[in-house]
Amino acid sequence: MDIEALKAKNPEHWNKAAAIRALTLDAVAAANSGHSGMPIGMADVATVLYEKHLKFDAARPDWHxxxxxxxxxxxxxxxxxSLLYLTGDPEITLDQVKNFRQLGAKTAGHPENFLAKGIETTTGPLGQGIAMSVGFAMAEEALRARFTKKLVDHYTYVIAGDGCLMEGVSQEAIALAGRQQLSKLIVFWDNNNITIDGTVDISDRTDQVARFKASGWHVQEIDGHDPEAIDAAIKAAKAAGKPSMxxxxxxxxxxxxxxxxxxxxGALTDADQMAAAKEAYGWTTGPFEVPADIKSQWEAIGSRGAADREEWETRLEAMSASRQAEFARTMAGDAPKKLAGTIRALKKQLVETQPKVASRKSSEMVLEVVNPIMPETIGGSADLTGSNNTKTADLGIFDIENRKGRYVYYGIREHGMAAAMNGMALHGGIRPYGGTFFCFTDYARPAMRLAALQKVPSVFVMTHDSIGLGEDGPTHQPxxxxxICRATPNTLTFRPADTVETAEAWELALTQKSTPSVLVLSRQNLPAVRKENKAKNLVEQGAYVLADAEGKRQAIIIATGSEVSLALEAREKLQAEGIGTRVVSMPCMELFEQQDEAYRKRVLPAGPVRVAVEAGAQMGWDKWLCGERGKYQKAGFVGMKGFGASAPAEELYEHFGITADAIVEQVKALL
Amino acid sequence: MDIEALKAKNPEHWNKAAAIRALTLDAVAAANSGHSGMPIGMADVATVLYEKHLKFDAARPDWHxxxxxxxxxxxxxxxxxSLLYLTGDPEITLDQVKNFRQLGAKTAGHPENFLAKGIETTTGPLGQGIAMSVGFAMAEEALRARFTKKLVDHYTYVIAGDGCLMEGVSQEAIALAGRQQLSKLIVFWDNNNITIDGTVDISDRTDQVARFKASGWHVQEIDGHDPEAIDAAIKAAKAAGKPSMxxxxxxxxxxxxxxxxxxxxGALTDADQMAAAKEAYGWTTGPFEVPADIKSQWEAIGSRGAADREEWETRLEAMSASRQAEFARTMAGDAPKKLAGTIRALKKQLVETQPKVASRKSSEMVLEVVNPIMPETIGGSADLTGSNNTKTADLGIFDIENRKGRYVYYGIREHGMAAAMNGMALHGGIRPYGGTFFCFTDYARPAMRLAALQKVPSVFVMTHDSIGLGEDGPTHQPxxxxxICRATPNTLTFRPADTVETAEAWELALTQKSTPSVLVLSRQNLPAVRKENKAKNLVEQGAYVLADAEGKRQAIIIATGSEVSLALEAREKLQAEGIGTRVVSMPCMELFEQQDEAYRKRVLPAGPVRVAVEAGAQMGWDKWLCGERGKYQKAGFVGMKGFGASAPAEELYEHFGITADAIVEQVKALL
Structure with a gap:
């Protein structure tokens, strides 16, 4: 590469890009770790994007x-x-850049959205960014349809590397974006032919241009160091009418x-080589020093959008107060005030009708009343709509011709779906939920972890939650x-026992602002277990006494979801034998753990035998069985010891010994 | 579709295919669940494949x-x-077909390789089959290179649906197969334009032909109901010199x-519709009844390969006894006799040299002595070769021109790698291991679970196993x-503390025949903790007393991996204060759990305070802390409570309170 020629041809551009390159070298050297090559390689693309195209106001990174x-x-x-510092972001100061990768700095090893407003997403696990970007672009389409382009009209730009494109999730993202013709999504592929193990071709010879075209994308190939070519390509991409790579x-x-x-x-820290590189760039100032003229050119770029933002604010302020309030509520992710009353009314009705339905159906019953009052929900499923019960009558299908539709056919793409949901949530203004079988949590895992880490309230609707799914067998039986879900930090795992608990779980999921929820729902019908109407949301405390012991309390049976009714049945039998038995429903371990000790102690007092029942692995239960005033000698677990099998659900419950009688036996053996 | 014309044109073929269709309808109806449409749609392809191409001997489904x-x-x-029953497989009898999806039947809802020899893999989670098939085809190439085509020379055929092709893992598989030009891999895409939610185009409009071509595949498009076209396409695919779709x-x-x-x-069980379909097929016999002439035609297909098999056996028998023995050992998955001695010799040397290295480096040291004596290993990494330390000097690179190479550059494809490893292990004759960062277990999860379910001994080499990876931050810190790994049934999770333990863990992993192993290894250097040479493999018991208390035993510190040296340091400090402290190293909880109670009791006697130390979540530890003679009031955990952060490793250990001093405090607080 003839750097002198590049410099000579576009000297101003060169210096702006060189600022990124020099800061990168300095910060990586100071940290003695990090990745120098990629920012240096893509500095020209980023400079042109920020200078000529990106709509932003550095002073107000939260402008919607x-x-x-x-x-x-x-x-x-x-x-x-570098870009945030150079353009004048209020949070990413020079000190932050100097503290790259140090404890407490906002400049973490990989970008973390919750550390600074100017960082849109947490990325690093490859492929996640491009997959989330599809959700960003979908959110923009949906909100533009809802609030008009006076308020919502922007692009989503992505820089993806070879690693992103090799990860399978990128295919799910590319195909979904192509199918939805997301014309405001523009992806720059950093085509540098290098991975950690060597040149790309040692592991991949895919024709990426042909691959993107096969999924309906507009594609261009350019010299990523030629500012005029970059500018022209972005212009063409904007005009393409489809997603553009x-x-x-x-x-x-x-x-x-x-x-x-x-x-x-990797980290390029050799001092002589750094000096030589800076000399090649024509960069003569000391470490972290950006010449004033270059910094002010960058700051001008940073304030280029201020007028746009002010006009936008004027447009917003010209709207009716209620419209403004609704826009503010939506973008803030606040649930509508009506939600609590709606859930209470539903619960009241449910206690009267006592429906015996699968909890996936319960979930649908909740969504039927929630979706009409929460226009910010966007639902969907990874091709299991009828099984996940995620679609309600009012939603309409989100599609090229109907951006007001609120239901997404994600296709057989659990991972892409979960990542897109995260993108929507991060964009703001959308509360996404999406369904698949609980076992396929495995496919969605990388995105589900990132939901937790990024602090976004995506709701994962996971049905067919145990051997209760029956004949499909162990490949499909979680x-x-x-x-897995409970071990993941900042994740609420709800396994409701009936429709009332499902309604309460949904209410909690829909009011979270920084925590994702996993709703774990049965395939099979479950009897109603909540017989009395309570205005209070009992799931909020994670666990509660569902049926107390009559007479001397000798045993406590703790259960979740489909096993709560077995626990109640076992209690009947034990009480009939004069054994006072309490049943505790524990739909959310994480929330129970957050209660104060006094409450936990009331629900799980010391003394009685404790038996937990759940058609899953024991891991996670020991804490409640023999921790916190429990005793190993007086604790038992009724659940799964290995993988499931293929047979009708009732036979499997019998075969694996998850029955009321087995609970009774277990309790009696411990007494 | 004009069925009459199809029947008329190829009546013999039609009847054979109709047998599949009728058996499918009958079995699904009897089970009242299952999937009728796909076998009915692909019956013609399968019939031609089995009749004219598939090399097999139904009586001997284990023919290598x-x-x-x-x-x-x-x-x-x-x-x-249907195919197994019709061709005369000894295990899949008519009774089995009649018991489709029932408890104890070999005819599970989804195919399970461990239920019958004739079933190559467990599939159902979409995309896994096509991803594993890449490993099958790689195994065939590697074994052909090693044992010549006299012994190894066969094709891998796959039927994949729209769902498989939408799953991201399929892209990883397609790109890897294309890169490796696996010319004996032939994939039939069941292009029926239907998914569960509707027609394919509601979620996908990818041009699959162009997509496969972009990754270097040979592609043909045919009418899947035309037997002549199917036959011609298979012939052309065999001649293509690259993977063929x-x-x-x-x-x-x-x-x-x-x-x-x-x-x-789904399940087509309506009696009238079934009758009408059978009438259309010209099928007049009762349920599960295949007319004798059609059955015998199928049986002839089943025995078509017997002569081939016998010739193959003759060729094998003509080889030297040692060659035969080595082939038998390799295909049986038995470790070489030398392995135990090699590991013992390495351990002896390690105890003398006491290397202070990262356990990922320890792993490399083990592989350096193991790979030369185990020609059946094939190693690799998902583009982190230098970080995972998975490549040893002797391996050579597996590539188009060098099928004797034993190291695979899998690219940034953790999921595709894990699935390909499973395929190699299932094929037989290969012991695969592959590396990535432990955090990216998330990407590989669906295949790691399937390794456990399928009972294959894949070895997952997972490095950078905690906040000890430092500055890359929480996206990369498990x-x-x-x-997750410990909760998964039939999986051995090893977290060794030093090089000796790593050698012992590898020995166990390499001698498993039906259980996958996860080796969880540090990025950072660890001091040697095993000071005495023991011929016995101490990791085999899962946990053992590494350093016993001097004086009265008041505390037991249990630790794994990088935290064992912290535990030893804490013990020194406690002993200095006169507090008798035992340190238990617990490199494999699963194996410890399998020991008899007497042993567990000796290692973890009742009485002393117990503190566990691990730079991970507490879940899974309560069992050893307060279960089995432990007491909640006398138990503590030093580890992670949430996600990590970006900073140098030592600072993070300090920041999150995982230090020798914190352990000392914890013990003293509990005394």
């Missing part, structure tokens, strides 16, 4: 109608931090001794998945 | 040189069961009232992943 910039290749985090041929670690090598991917 | 048939669209399991335009549930609809995907 800004364009979104997503760094799917999250290891190149210094690209974002710009393949940017770049040199990783441009101008450094490690250029075009795997070494260039065993360890409750433990 | 058979072609492999993988039903990636596993819900269509009645296709496999045959897009078969089919009608789901052909000839049934539900043809070409989503309803046709917290809940130990709990």
């Amino acid at each position: 109608d800004r364009d979104r910039f997503i760094l799917s290749a999250g290891h190149g985090s210094m690209l974002i931090y 710009i393949a940017c041929k770049t040199h990783i670690a441009l101008g450094h001794a490690a250029q075009d090598t795997s070494k260039g991917h 065993v360890e998945h409750l433990a | 040189d058979r072609d492999r048939f993988i039903l990636s669209a596993g819900h269509g399991s009645m296709l496999i069961y 045959i897009a078969c335009k089919t009608h789901i549930a052909l000839g049934h009232a539900a043809q070409d609809t989503s309803k046709g995907h 917290v809940e992943h130990l709990a």
